[in-house]
Amino acid sequence: MFIKFTQKHEWVKSEGKTAYIGISDFAQNALGDIVFVELPQTGAKLESGKAFGSVESVKAVSEIYAPVSGTVTEVNSELEDAPELLNADAYESWIVKIELDANSETELDSLMNEEEYGEFCKNES
Amino acid sequence: MGKNKVIFEKSVNNRIAYSLPECDVPEHNLNKYIPDKFLRVNSAELPEMSEIDVLRHFIGLSNKNHGVLSGIYPLGSCTMKYNPAINEELAKLAGFTDIHPFIGDENSQGSLKLIYELQKMLSEITGMHAFSLQPAAGAHGELSGLMIIKAYHEKSKEYNRTKILVPDSAHGTNPASVSMAGFETVQIKSDASGNVDIDDLRASIDDKLAGLMLTNPNTLGLFEVNIKNIAEIVHEAGGLLYYDGANQNAIMGISRPGDMGFDVMHLNLHKTFSTPHGGGGPGSGPVGVSERLAPFLPCPEIYADNDGKIRLNYDMPDSIGRVRSFYGNFGVMVKAYAYILSMGAHGVKSVSENAVLNANYLMFKLKEFMKIEYDRKCMHEFVATGAPLKEKGVSTLDVAKRLLDFSVHAPTVYFPLIVKEAMMFEPTETESKESLDEFVEIMRDIIKEADENPEYLKTAPHNTSVGRLDDVKAARKPILAWNSDKE
Numbered sequence: 001m002f003i004k005f006t007q008k009h010e011w012v013k014s015e016g017k018t019a020y021i022g023i024s025d026f027a028q029n030a031l032g033d034i035v036f037v038e039l040p041q042t043g044a045k046l047e048s049g050k051a052f053g054s055v056e057s058v059k060a061v062s063e064i065y066a067p068v069s070g071t072v073t074e075v076n077s078e079l080e081d082a083p084e085l086l087n088a089d090a091y092e093s094w095i096v097k098i099e100l101d102a103n104s105e106t107e108l109d110s111l112m113n114e115e116e117y118g119e120f121c122k123n124e125s
Numbered sequence: 126m127g128k129n130k131v132i133f134e135k136s137v138n139n140r141i142a143y144s145l146p147e148c149d150v151p152e153h154n155l156n157k158y159i160p161d162k163f164l165r166v167n168s169a170e171l172p173e174m175s176e177i178d179v180l181r182h183f184i185g186l187s188n189k190n191h192g193v194l195s196g197i198y199p200l201g202s203c204t205m206k207y208n209p210a211i212n213e214e215l216a217k218l219a220g221f222t223d224i225h226p227f228i229g230d231e232n233s234q235g236s237l238k239l240i241y242e243l244q245k246m247l248s249e250i251t252g253m254h255a256f257s258l259q260p261a262a263g264a265h266g267e268l269s270g271l272m273i274i275k276a277y278h279e280k281s282k283e284y285n286r287t288k289i290l291v292p293d294s295a296h297g298t299n300p301a302s303v304s305m306a307g308f309e310t311v312q313i314k315s316d317a318s319g320n321v322d323i324d325d326l327r328a329s330i331d332d333k334l335a336g337l338m339l340t341n342p343n344t345l346g347l348f349e350v351n352i353k354n355i356a357e358i359v360h361e362a363g364g365l366l367y368y369d370g371a372n373q374n375a376i377m378g379i380s381r382p383g384d385m386g387f388d389v390m391h392l393n394l395h396k397t398f399s400t401p402h403g404g405g406g407p408g409s410g411p412v413g414v415s416e417r418l419a420p421f422l423p424c425p426e427i428y429a430d431n432d433g434k435i436r437l438n439y440d441m442p443d444s445i446g447r448v449r450s451f452y453g454n455f456g457v458m459v460k461a462y463a464y465i466l467s468m469g470a471h472g473v474k475s476v477s478e479n480a481v482l483n484a485n486y487l488m489f490k491l492k493e494f495m496k497i498e499y500d501r502k503c504m505h506e507f508v509a510t511g512a513p514l515k516e517k518g519v520s521t522l523d524v525a526k527r528l529l530d531f532s533v534h535a536p537t538v539y540f541p542l543i544v545k546e547a548m549m550f551e552p553t554e555t556e557s558k559e560s561l562d563e564f565v566e567i568m569r570d571i572i573k574e575a576d577e578n579p580e581y582l583k584t585a586p587h588n589t590s591v592g593r594l595d596d597v598k599a600a601r602k603p604i605l606a607w608n609s610d611k612e
Contacts, residue, residue, distance in 0.1 A: 035597060035601050036600070059539040060540075083601070
């Protein structure tokens, strides 16, 4: 399983045709205490670059953009009652599990790896 | 005494405010008139208090409130100006308050004339062809305007036009209204000087373009200097331009959205035209359009007939329909009308001149000890950043909370989202130089505290009726109602 990042601070961990999506530690830190996570429904189609849900903190509401295209097979419903899990460990707390689309290989290739993302965040802060 | 107690906690068994005389008519059983299922079984448990205690309770609450009459209120983007008292006096006239909405246009010529003339005044101030005063708030005006854009494209059978471009500095209501109207939002970047990034705008245009929503001056308090160019690009691609009038207070009598090329706009009477914001309304968000969009305005249209009478026109086949019962929040219109008439053309222009002057004065003074995000002349508001304070462990939130200790309202914080640790100041034209200077000195002391006593800043406020509230707990586990069963 490997991890990739978007410029909008989502991460995607994938293995074969399955992937998990969440928000980065940088994102949770910038948002501050997260108080609500709006999740999509199981079966929802995600399109790369399009918003599929949102996270709400005390400061702001931010959309979550799909890093890759696919179909939601499971949502992390624990976040409904405990959105603070995203603050506690952004990389363990996935938001949705998806079945990747056929063309998602190229989408994954275009995302940043851990090192590139680290550099990217340095320029952001 | 009884500080911060809710009224139920002050209740004393069998205490009453007013004693009714003995009943001297036969008693009736309620069951005879009201079905059992509608009759209360348990007591309502209303607080039992004397009249003076009730009054003390509510006067006490009102004293804890901060309003523009208690101190400076530089809440960016909200235009918390002073609302002249004469507006209220006129809105209280019996001829306005006692009129029945079903009285018919023949018998309500005075009120209809006021609406008609206000439409005309707003058209003149903004350079739009026509206005409807129906929308009851700013976001309601946005939705109505977007519905007009949709109706326009559908009339020309261009059903493919589903995209509305919105700059990343926009008010959150813009993308929300776009979704409500059934469009899709596409975000446009801002360039280094805080204006719309023209390259990103060009790149976002295709045959799905329905329109662009723009606030000018934008939420950074900066004037979009490329507006003519932007209008051309959008119009050439077949899109319409929507003007968010939230910041109209900066440009009255100087430039007009209609002349800039905008096709649809809304105004916030409760911002620019000095009607109250309090308690969520009532507001008023008139929607204005260019000539080609006039047939799509909400129905009925209020117009002057050839005989001089003001009439209602329901024969509008292309109209988006009614967006509000009756004619909108009429009392608010009376106040805005009174304001415009008492200011006059010259006065309206000096409102904007002084709003811009006050904001620039405040910005240049604060620049002595704070970082201003975009270092250029601003319009009626500007954005400072608390980012340099972060190294001292102090955040924008701490500064905002500390201001409350000085009986000053905080600026808008953490908005616009594109500025880190944003603080958005809008002093408005109604603050004097003395009150601005006083505010600057308070800010200077607070910023100094970040060095000298950061702990005190981080635990502020200290002099208010309640201290630092737990925002996180309030959002995660809100308690929304008093529960008398509680211990």
